[in-house]
Amino acid sequence: MGAVILMPALSPTMTEGKLARWLKKEGDAVKSGDVIAEIETDKATMEVEAVDEGTITSILVSEGTEGVAVNSPIAELDGGAGAAAQTMHGITNKNPRENEKMIADSGTRQRMEGTVPAAPHTPPPSAEKDWGPTKPITVRDALRDAMAAEMRADKDVFLMGEEVAQYQGAYKISQGLLDEFGAKRVIDTPITEHGFTGMAVGAAMTGLKPIVEFMTFNFSMQAIDQIINSAAKTLYMSGGQLGCQIVFRGPNGAASRVAAQHSQCYASWYAHCPGLKVLAPWNAADAKGLLRAAIRDPNPVIFLENEIMYGHTFECPTDDDFILPIGKAKVEREGTDVTIVAFSIMVGMAMQAAEKLAEQGISAEVINLRSIRPLDTETIANSVRKTNRLVTLEEGWPFAGIGAEVAMQMVEACFDHLDAPPVRVHGLDIPMPYAANLEKLALPRLEQVVDAVKSVTYK
């Protein structure tokens, strides 16, 4: 049975090459693995190995020939039982119709490149329900209570991180958890973010549900490869087989006077990546309700807390089942003249600005995003359609920031309703300075929010 040896492609981009040298001649016997020729591309010289055994009956392309197209016949082989299988003939003879279909399909694929199917639209979850009586607690206790409740309910949930156990948490978020759950479920790790994050992701791939505390999110950069390449992408790369139920939590953004390496907002970094959910609570109810939802969510969730908020006290529902939906923003204050969109600690500043603006006769609606990804564009758009004006507020840098994304989404969703270009209030586009006066200037200030609102309302 005769067979044809074809010009092989030696890289995904190779279309043709030079047949530099034959190492076998007509009449030579070859077996699997023998080098039969050398091929030169613009990048390299490569050896061509025989795949199966047989005898070379004729050489069709002489050595030194340039521009030999990939998949064109270069020699004929006679013999061995497996010989036919190494050729395109072997395949076309076997199933010619399938082969034609393959070629037709590849043509279709090229034509389809301009018409990629649109992303499915997921309707946001229904509005927040009324959870009844509340009591005042700190954000710190709300976070602890959320973890404790989920750990009681599910033995696969555990907490790991630096100083989370014996030290009771660098910021005392895990106070009392070691006593209640023991050293196997509240685990002190060495200071090795890359290693322990990868370890937690691996454990999550088997079905465990780790909560990984970063002492601050600044240190998550050491582990960002494991978060994005391993945690966020594996579900897709496995065709849906291997999910990763894991929460990465800790303080994010500027604290106070800790300078550039310890004062940075990661909302935009993580929100950029498909396969992750990104949450940012403001008050105690957000912290408790969203963290419980994050721990139960079957996907990797980035949970961005704020150190300054830990000690603040807010009313929080006392219902044992209290939980908040992921992907739903909250209108914290209703208004008619302008929409201020903020998240985390900046929601407080937006509320203060609204208060000040009210004194001046301007009615501001304040939206607490709660969830950065997925983003509740519907709630924001409904508000903008009513107020016709948008101001975004964040601590992070402006370039490719959350404000930029919210503004663009509103331009796409309700351009005709906007009576003024949206305005972003944000941290300055610089590393955070240490000096008290400079740090103050680098972060958003209340008067900037008020001014931004006045500029979009032309007042």
Place this chain on the structure above:
Amino acid sequence: MAQATETTSKRRGKGKEPPIARDDLLKAYRDMLLIRRFEEKAGQLYGMGLIGGFCHLYIGQEAVVVGVQMCLKSGDEVITSYRDHGHMLATGMEARGVMAELTGRIGGYSKGKGGSMHMFSREKGFYGGHGIVGAQVSLGTGLAFANWYREDGAIAVTYFGEGASNQGQVYESMNLAALFKLPCIYVIENNKYGMGTSVERASASRDLSQNGAAWGIPGEQVNGMDVVAVREAAERAAAYCRANKGPYLLEMKTYRYRGHSMSDPAKYRTREEVQKMRETSDCIETARKLLVDQFAATEAELKVIDDDVKAIVQDAADFAQQSPEPPESELWTDVLVETK
């Protein structure tokens, strides 16, 4: 605690009790041959343009994964790098599904969305298939962590190359594994070259089996071209891990015949070096010789295995070309697990 013994079948003299049962060796021979033929076919399909992107072949190293796998039980986990087709076949994943993933078809293990470096089978305990050098070492430590957490008696095998062995997270992981006494076998597949850089030019250590010595992790250098030696060493490692003594390190001295990936011309080593390894140390030839010399295997008996393997690979290649490409709706599935 740490030992540095090179185990090899050469020390076995004639007349001694064979170190492996006939059926086990026959199975090892078949499994290694399946990987070899599968990889040759993958290389061929790549040459025809049916496989795209990166394609890292395991040819030459087959004894490592086959020997280690013989010591594993149901429930144990395996994880490796991007040179992963052999590991998938060794854990029992179907050749069809692996080859169809290589061609990017819906019949592939990841529905065509992962490719050569990203396939998984929870059922077979295979956790990938990872494209970032060294990342699987932390993940594999996490698999062992899960066994420790659940106290289920299972162990995790984490494979990586000698190139990855210089990554920082490898050492972070070894420290964690030793600290928590995690049941993890670290297998360094030292094939002498991290892409084009020889181990001598990349690692200050000459004995990678001692890379866990700082944390008291016992290590052995093993002749990774000898499936019997590999199995013996893996038995010791598995017993150690199953006894809850913590992690164990095996450095498998092996060799890849092909380039780092399909587009690697491999000019960093001589053709003679490759040829010499193939002629003197090939794991399949060694096993075949042992079968004939010590177990009186006949040519006819071995030919049945050869033909069986060839048929599986041809069937996989046919399937991989006939399975359709994933439908465009697959673009948007599996990004997140859907929630209510």
